[in-house]
Amino acid sequence: xxxxxxxxxxxxxxxxxxxxxxxxxxxxxxxxxxxxxxxxxxxxxxxxxxxxxxxxxx
Amino acid sequence: xxxxxxxxxxxxxxxxxxxxxxxxxxxxxxxxxxxxxxxxxxxxxxxxxxxxxxxxxxxxxxxxxxxxxxxxxxxxxxxxxxxxxxxxxxxxxxxxxxxxxxxxxxxxxxxxxxxxxxxxxxxxxxxxxxxxxxxxxxxxxxxxxxxxxxxxxxxxxxxxxxxxxxxxxxxxxxxxxxxxxxxxxxxxxxxxxxxxxxxxxxxxxxxxxxxxxxxxxxxxxxxxxxxxxxxxxxxxxxxxxxxxxxxxxxxxxxxxxxxxxxxxxxxxxxxxxxxxxxxxxxxxxxxxxxxxxxxxxxxxxxxxxxxxxxxxxxxxxxxxxxxxxxxxxxxxxxxxxxxxxxxxxxxxxxxxxxxxxxxxxxxxxxxxxxxxxxxxxxxxxxxxxxxxxxxxxxxxxxxxxxxxxxxxxxxxxxxxxxxxxxxxxxxxxxxxxxxxxxxxxxxxxxxxxxxxxxxxxxxxxxxxxxxxxxxxxxxxxxxxxxxxxxxxxxxxxxxxxxxxxxxxxxxxxxxxxxxxxxxxxxxxxxxxxxxxxxxxxxxxxxxxxxxxxxxxxxxxxxxxxxxxxxxxxxxxxxxxxxxxxxxxxxxxxxxxxxxxxxxxxxxxxxxxxxxxxxxxxxxxxxxxxxxxxxxxxxxxxxxxxxxxxxxxxxxxxxxxxxxxxxxxxxxxxxxxxxxxxxxxxxxxxxxxxxxxxxxxxxxxxxxxxxxxxxxxxxxxxxxxxxxxxxxxxxxxxxxxxxxxxxxxxxxxxxxxxxxxxxxxxxxxxxxxxxxxxxxxxxxxxxxxxxxxxxxxxxxxxxxxxxxxxxxxxxxxxxxxxxxx
Numbered sequence: 094x095x096x097x098x099x100x101x102x103x104x105x106x107x108x109x110x111x112x113x114x115x116x117x118x119x120x121x122x123x124x125x126x127x128x129x130x131x132x133x134x135x136x137x138x139x140x141x142x143x144x145x146x147x148x149x150x151x
Numbered sequence: 152x153x154x155x156x157x158x159x160x161x162x163x164x165x166x167x168x169x170x171x172x173x174x175x176x177x178x179x180x181x182x183x184x185x186x187x188x189x190x191x192x193x194x195x196x197x198x199x200x201x202x203x204x205x206x207x208x209x210x211x212x213x214x215x216x217x218x219x220x221x222x223x224x225x226x227x228x229x230x231x232x233x234x235x236x237x238x239x240x241x242x243x244x245x246x247x248x249x250x251x252x253x254x255x256x257x258x259x260x261x262x263x264x265x266x267x268x269x270x271x272x273x274x275x276x277x278x279x280x281x282x283x284x285x286x287x288x289x290x291x292x293x294x295x296x297x298x299x300x301x302x303x304x305x306x307x308x309x310x311x312x313x314x315x316x317x318x319x320x321x322x323x324x325x326x327x328x329x330x331x332x333x334x335x336x337x338x339x340x341x342x343x344x345x346x347x348x349x350x351x352x353x354x355x356x357x358x359x360x361x362x363x364x365x366x367x368x369x370x371x372x373x374x375x376x377x378x379x380x381x382x383x384x385x386x387x388x389x390x391x392x393x394x395x396x397x398x399x400x401x402x403x404x405x406x407x408x409x410x411x412x413x414x415x416x417x418x419x420x421x422x423x424x425x426x427x428x429x430x431x432x433x434x435x436x437x438x439x440x441x442x443x444x445x446x447x448x449x450x451x452x453x454x455x456x457x458x459x460x461x462x463x464x465x466x467x468x469x470x471x472x473x474x475x476x477x478x479x480x481x482x483x484x485x486x487x488x489x490x491x492x493x494x495x496x497x498x499x500x501x502x503x504x505x506x507x508x509x510x511x512x513x514x515x516x517x518x519x520x521x522x523x524x525x526x527x528x529x530x531x532x533x534x535x536x537x538x539x540x541x542x543x544x545x546x547x548x549x550x551x552x553x554x555x556x557x558x559x560x561x562x563x564x565x566x567x568x569x570x571x572x573x574x575x576x577x578x579x580x581x582x583x584x585x586x587x588x589x590x591x592x593x594x595x596x597x598x599x600x601x602x603x604x605x606x607x608x609x610x611x612x613x614x615x616x617x618x619x620x621x622x623x624x625x626x627x628x629x630x631x632x633x634x635x636x637x638x639x640x641x642x643x644x645x646x647x648x649x650x651x652x653x654x655x656x657x658x659x660x661x662x663x664x665x666x667x668x669x670x671x672x673x674x675x676x677x678x679x680x681x682x683x684x685x686x687x688x689x690x691x692x693x694x695x696x697x698x699x700x701x702x703x704x705x706x707x708x709x710x711x712x713x714x715x716x717x718x719x720x721x722x723x724x725x726x727x728x729x730x731x732x733x734x735x736x737x738x739x740x741x742x743x744x745x746x747x748x749x750x751x752x753x754x755x756x757x758x759x760x761x762x763x764x765x766x767x768x769x770x771x772x773x774x775x776x777x778x779x780x781x782x783x784x785x786x787x788x789x790x791x792x793x794x795x796x797x798x799x800x801x802x803x804x805x806x807x808x809x810x811x812x813x814x815x816x817x818x819x820x821x822x823x824x825x826x827x828x829x830x831x832x833x834x835x836x837x838x839x840x841x842x843x844x845x846x847x848x849x850x851x852x853x854x855x856x857x858x859x860x861x862x863x864x865x866x867x868x869x870x871x872x873x874x875x876x877x878x879x880x881x882x883x884x885x886x887x888x889x890x891x892x893x894x895x896x897x898x899x900x901x902x903x904x905x906x907x908x909x910x911x912x913x914x915x916x917x918x919x920x921x922x923x924x925x926x927x928x929x930x931x932x933x934x935x936x937x938x939x940x941x942x943x944x945x946x947x948x949x950x951x952x953x954x955x956x957x958x959x960x961x962x963x964x965x966x967x968x969x970x971x
Contacts, residue, residue, distance in 0.1 A: 128293040132269040
């Protein structure tokens with residue numbers, strides 16, 4: 094049953110990694126505005142397609 | 152802003168085959184066909200066409216594709232791109248100082264009017280690619296604020312100018328960078344607290360599951376130790392806001408909803424830690440951390456909804472006041488734009504038609520027409536002569552006026568009234584809500600029972616058994632109904648209110664909504680449309696020649712009556728004759744010569760010429776041609792179509808309906824008759840001060856209004872409702888702000904509010920039953936940590952679903968009514 098100590102360590106490390114990732118994202122301001130980026134994402138998609146089709150035309 | 156110019160000359164034959172019936176740019180129906188040469192597209196007007204041409208030229212046609220793919224053919228109200236407004240003033244030093252900060256001298260924030268979809272976002276954020284002076288643009292869709300970085304100094308006007316050409320309107324706004332940053336930092340910190348609580352609570356739950364399912368010996372000890380360690384960051388860091396709020400409520404000698412929360416945390420943690428070291432199994436780390444996590448999550452939700460609402464409101468307000476004014480500069484002998492805040496008594500200012508006078512002063516021009524409707528509710532402008540006093544808030548209706556400033560800001564007449572209003576409003580905030588009251592009762596009750604049972608059980612068994620039972624009782628007696636069901640249902644109500652077009656300034660309206668008995672309506676702009684126009688004119692009686700003469704003469708005048716007539720005739724194609732000998736007949740009308748006939752326009756009051764049920768006739772114009780009467784025009788305001796139904800609906804609900812207006816007796820009586828409101832409930836010719844007094848004399852009243860003259864009444868009422876188009880001052884003091892032009896929204900709000908209160912009541916009774924049973928079991932010694940671990944989240948879950956169900960029922964009701 095000693096394997097439990099290892100898995101415990103792993104699970105806590107994983108939790109810490111996620112927490113750190115979350116802290117980093119928050120500090121960077123990724124949760125400040127939740128509406129605009131979701132819209133912007135739609136647009137970028139569209140933009141790439143448009144550029145692609147432009148290239149083809151050229 | 153409504154476009155007025157729809158009739159542009161036809162460059163192309165109108166019988167051109169057209170696929171579109173709606174304008175490509177704004178989606179309006181195409182009245183006059185105006186076709187683009189190359190691609191055969193239809194536009195409703197020159198404005199939309201020039202926006203299209205500009206976009207096409209810059210290679211930004213993607214806007215239309217994007218708009219269509221995302222939103223179909225949704226209508227939008229464009230802003231006139233051809234308006235002559237200049238933004239050159241933004242490049243002046245005094246304005247730059249006002250709108251930029253020292254840290255970032257090259258960036259400025261703008262509120263953009265007319266943003267409604269991702270296509271707009273796309274367009275605005277593409278600007279840096281086409282305008283070389285602009286470094287970057289970042290637009291937030293939730294606030295409609297764009298942060299713009301410029302490449303060069305003193306080119307700040309370039310952004311609003313290009314935006315205007317795209318058909319939007321940009322208003323520079325002053326951002327309190329420090330406050331903004333503080334708010335951002337606080338929000339982030341709260342989110343981090345929530346995240347920490349989530350990580351710890353999640354892991355504790357996993358470890359606890361192992362213990363409950365039979366881990367024993369060294370593993371059980373180790374897992375519990377880990378739980379203890381994971382709990383520490385939650386109760387110290389994540390729960391910090393609760394301690395802070397309790398501390399400040401103690402200092403203010405006030406009961407706080409957080410007292411029972413802190414109590415549960417403290418007791419639960421110390422008991423569990425004590426039991427761990429003692430080797431006993433009464434350990435509740437899982438329950439405490441889950442509790443804190445749920446609590447923080449529901450508060451975060453409420454906070455973000457509230458913030459979104461207040462952000463919207465704040466920016467809406469900023470729009471209403473213009474930011475600059477033409478001030479005479481002695482040294483250069485010219486008028487210069489200066490920031491409004493720089494005005495001082497003695498300054499000479501110049502206003503043009505449509506401006507709101509920002510100060511009290513004396514008129515220096517020989518005469519001016521002023522619309523005092525914000526002060527009195529009456530639409531017809533008054534003539535003011537040289538050296539007469541003019542008051543802040545009135546709107547200039549004649550071409551131009553020069554005014555010498557005597558009082559500014561708070562020392563103006565309206566400023567003083569508003570000062571009073573704000574004082575009223577401050578004192579109104581100190582009500583206690585039902586949640587606070589119940590929280591106090593709840594906390595003291597739990598405290599008393601706990602002490603009593605501790606004494607009883609200690610004498611029956613021993614003190615450690617007594618302690619354990621009482622601790623289990625305190626822990627299980629969960630104040631969930633108040634601490635997270637309340638913020639959740641408040642948040643949901645606020646959100647559904649916004650979806651229905653109501654911004655809630657103060658959540659206490661939900662408490663007060665139930666007790667409302669009297670509803671006061673303002674007349675102008677609330678029950679009526681507030682637009683002065685021609686209601687009845689039998690124009691066919693007149694020959695083409697007469698019509699042309701009338702149009703030509705009325706074009707000479709800027710009086711609203713004249714403008715109404717000009718608008719009415721502008722659709723017709725009339726060859727205008729030359730107008731001679733134009734003169735005003737003092738306070739009567741005008742007279743002029745055209746086509747060798749003398750036309751005379753005389754206004755008089757009209758008492759009994761009502762024709763249509765929805766009309767409020769305020770003026771009759773008689774037209775004489777060479778002294779013989781040829782035509783009669785009735786002008787006035789009209790009652791909103793839905794007003795009658797709304798009043799009936801509210802009457803059916805046993806509310807007393809009142810009208811409170813500053814307008815003339817005759818006009819107000821016409822409205823009350825049409826809406827069948829008894830005369831004893833109708834007040835006319837009321838000053839703002841009197842309106843406020845009347846409201847104060849009636850308890851449980853709601854006031855619905857829009858004008859500056861309503862601000863006092865709105866703040867004195869238990870619930871003040873400002874409707875769309877209200878002036879800034881009314882918005883500031885109102886509890887609710889209706890965003891659409893629909894009076895039914897208010898009726899809906901009553902429904903939503905009472906549904907919310909019902910949900911709250913249901914949650915409360917559930918929590919009473921739950922606490923009674925679970926509390927009793929705890930005291931009898933049946934509650935083990937496993938039972939607590941199940942019961943606590945379960946009770947929360949039931950409350951949350953009950954709250955969500957309350958919202959769903961409401962939504963279903965709305966749908967049913969829509970189709971019934």
